[in-house]
Amino acid sequence: MNANREVLLYCVVINYGILLVWFAAFVFAHDAMYRLHSRWFKIPVGTFDAIHYGSMAVFKIGIMLFNLAPLLALYFSGVC
Secondary structure, eight states: OOHHHHHHHHHHHHHHHHHHHHHHHHHHSHHHHHHHHHHHSOOOHHHHHHHHHHHHHHHHHHHIIIIIHHHHHHHHHOOO
16 A cells, blocks of 8 residues: 555544544533533533534544545545
């Protein structure tokens, strides 16, 4: 396997791991996370949920755009 493909594959795995940990923390420790953040920022629960949901979506799109798409392009092109 080419070094470029290996690096992109590791990036995809690591970034999706981060996303899954974030999601798991959001689901299973939601109340603790909200209490922690509401000490610093006075936001309602709905806004807190929307910020996290939107941020996870942007992060996932970033993974697809900057890691997964180039990885697939390298695999399909067969150049390296």
